[in-house]
Amino acid sequence: MIPEEVIKIADDIREMRIRGAGRIARAAAEALMIAAKSYNGDLEDFARYMEEVSEILLSTRPTAVSLPNAISYVMKAVRRRYGSVVEAVEAVVRAAMEFKEYSEKALELIGEIGSRMIEDGMTIITHCNSSAVVSILAKAWREGKRFKVYATETRPRYQGYITARDLASRGISTTLITDSAVAYIMRKADLVLVGADAITSNGALINKIGTSQIALTAKVYSVPFYVAAETYKFSPYTLAGEAVEIEERDPREVLDPPIEGIEIRNPAFDATPPEYIDAIITEIGVISPEMAILVITEFLGHRIVSEAPKGYEDSETELGSQY
Numbered sequence: 001m002i003p004e005e006v007i008k009i010a011d012d013i014r015e016m017r018i019r020g021a022g023r024i025a026r027a028a029a030e031a032l033m034i035a036a037k038s039y040n041g042d043l044e045d046f047a048r049y050m051e052e053v054s055e056i057l058l059s060t061r062p063t064a065v066s067l068p069n070a071i072s073y074v075m076k077a078v079r080r081r082y083g084s085v086v087e088a089v090e091a092v093v094r095a096a097m098e099f100k101e102y103s104e105k106a107l108e109l110i111g112e113i114g115s116r117m118i119e120d121g122m123t124i125i126t127h128c129n130s131s132a133v134v135s136i137l138a139k140a141w142r143e144g145k146r147f148k149v150y151a152t153e154t155r156p157r158y159q160g161y162i163t164a165r166d167l168a169s170r171g172i173s174t175t176l177i178t179d180s181a182v183a184y185i186m187r188k189a190d191l192v193l194v195g196a197d198a199i200t201s202n203g204a205l206i207n208k209i210g211t212s213q214i215a216l217t218a219k220v221y222s223v224p225f226y227v228a229a230e231t232y233k234f235s236p237y238t239l240a241g242e243a244v245e246i247e248e249r250d251p252r253e254v255l256d257p258p259i260e261g262i263e264i265r266n267p268a269f270d271a272t273p274p275e276y277i278d279a280i281i282t283e284i285g286v287i288s289p290e291m292a293i294l295v296i297t298e299f300l301g302h303r304i305v306s307e308a309p310k311g312y313e314d315s316e317t318e319l320g321s322q323y
Contacts, residue, residue, distance in 0.1 A: 002053055003038040006031045013067070014060040016157060021197045021233055022107065022131045025066035026100050028057045032074045033096035036089045043085045050078045050092065062245040063206060063269050065198035065235040073099050073232075106230040106283035111135030114193075114228055114281040115143060122147040122190040125182065125218075128208035129159040130195020132228035134166055136281065137193070141172050148173045150185050154208055156253045156266065179210050183217050192218045196229035196280075200238040201296055203274035203289025206246075209267050215276040224278045231282050234296045246270070 009031040012018040018027045035053040039046060054071050061067055077095035082088040114136030118124070124147055126133050137149060149167055151174055154160035160176065167174040177185055186192075192214060198206035205211065205227055218225040235244060251264035258264055274289035284299060 002049075002056070003034055006035050006038075006053060007056070009034075010056050010060050013057070019157075019159065020129055020131055021064045021066040021195070022103055022230060024061060024064050025070035025232060026103050028067050028070045029074055029096040029099045029103075031057055032071065033093050036092035036096075039085065039089060041085070043082065043088060046085055046088050047078055050075065061247065063197055063247045064233075065206075065237070065244070066230070066233050069232040069236075070099055070103075103230065103232070106232075107131055107135045109283035110228055110230065110281055111139035113283070113286060114226075115139035115145075117226065117279075117281070117286070118145055118147060118191075120145045120147065123150070123188055124148070125150045125152075125185060125189050125192045125214065125223075126163060127152045127160065127179075127192075127194050127211055127214055128154045129162040129166075130228060132230065132281070133193050133195050134163065136228055137167060137172060138170050141170060146173070148175065150175050150177050150189070152177055152179045152182065152210065152214075154210065155179055159208065182214050186214075186217050186221045186223055189218075189221070189223050192223055192225045194225075194227055196227050196233050197269055198244055199227070199229055199234045199280065199289075199292050199295075200244060200271075201235065201293045202238070203277065203280070203292040205272040205274075205277060205289075206235075206244050206269050207272065209270050212270045212272040212276075215272045219276050225276055227277055227280045229280055229282055231284060231295055231299060234292055234300060236296050236300065239293070239296060244271070 009027050013024055013027060018024060032053060035050065039049060041049065054075050057071055058068055074092060074095045077091040110132045118140035126149060149172060151164040152160045153176060164174050164176045194207055194211055196205055196207050215225050238244065247268040249266045249268050251258055251266050254264050254266050277289045279286050280289060
């Protein structure tokens with residue numbers, strides 16, 4: 001029987017009570033760890049039980065690639081041979097803890113690397129809510145750099161409010177704007193800094209809806225557009241040409257109650273072409289979008305497969321030499 005705590009984590013991810021690609025990934029690893037520690041059956045059934053848990057978690061959010069990457073890393077431990085249930089459980093717990101520790105360390109490193117790209121007196125635009133972006137800005141602020149941040153509301157779920165509150169609580173000069181005010185503010189901006197839900201093999205960015213419009217506006221005004229992303233957000237699916245599924249959410253997030261006779265679309269993400277991206281800040285350094293395929297194949301250790309495998313079982317998921 002799957003623990004209620006695991007079901008709750010899955011529901012919280014699905015309903016966006018847990019949101020942000022990094023937080024989702026860490027929550028999934030935590031859920032797998034809880035499931036393993038709660039198991040009280042025999043060794044022969046352990047793998048089937050853990051696969052069932054992973055399927056529940058995988059079904060929650062189709063776009064954030066950090067979720068299947070986290071699950072793939074932990075589930076790789078499940079698929080090895082063990083002499084007892086105790087050994088199998090310990091291996092899963094160890095893998096989940098490793099992933100969570102790596103995720104936290106990656107944020108710290110991104111903060112250190114990205115803060116070097118922030119200069120005193122800058123005006124910065126950001127969109128949605130990204131732990132990696134906050135890590136960079138918080139680190140730069142602690143270093144004594146003084147700058148101004150414009151955070152979009154990020155309709156329809158208003159994740160920009162989270163960013164604005166977080167930055168303001170650290171003393172960072174922050175102004176909240178509507179999404180439609182970006183072009184107006186862009187004329188005074190020095191830099192755009194956003195997070196990522198996924199990076200494709202050709203360097204395209206999958207991120208919160210509205211990101212591509214901001215990138216296009218930045219291009220028009222010649223404002224550098226930077227992405228902050230942990231390497232586990234790079235998508236091996238796209239090596240085989242598999243398109244990233246764009247999640248469409250409940251129309252009632254846009255208008256509740258809906259107006260009769262009017263169709264409402266609520267795509268949660270969009271794709272920003274690599275030519276609109278000046279640099280991607282990762283825990284292994286600042287890279288160009290064109291280097292995304294090397295991150296996937298060389299650093300993460302994925303091989304090109306003929307189709308996107310369920311749960312990435314067919315790919316050799318690694319998180320680099322740090323593990």
